[in-house]
Amino acid sequence: MILVHRLRGEPMFINEDLIESIEATPDTVLTLVDGRKIVVADTPQLVVDRARVYRASVLAATEELRTRRSGEVVLFPVADGDAGDAGVAKAETKSGPRATGRRPAGGER
Structure with a gap:
């Protein structure tokens, strides 16, 4: 404006x-x-x-x-039953959540 x-x-x-x-x-x-x-x-x-x-x-x-923009990725556990995720970890960046395409380390979901 x-x-x-x-x-x-x-x-x-x-x-x-x-x-x-x-x-x-x-x-x-x-x-x-x-x-x-x-x-x-x-x-x-x-x-x-x-x-x-x-x-x-x-x-x-x-x-x-x-x-x-930070390149740091923070992984959050994904609850079983989330549609379409098949255990893929969610990542949160400063721009918001996104799928990383990787499973969390240690078998966490």
Whole structure:
């Protein structure tokens, strides 16, 4: 979401992914992908700059999550009768549970 200001100065946050085009007529008109138009006081360049900074921050956060993700796997016992697991251990990572494809050591389930 990026901050824009209506003509009377009221702040408004808008999803930058929904902006299809920006026109200066002389007011700045944002056309959204659904056809709605929003007139804002901010210049087209300011809207573009805010969208660029927002997108860069999302990409930077994604890269940080990808590179800082722990490779540590913690095995949890699986109760007998879990559908389709056939004794496969469940692993929990920071991204949530997943099947490891390996049976737990020591015959645990």
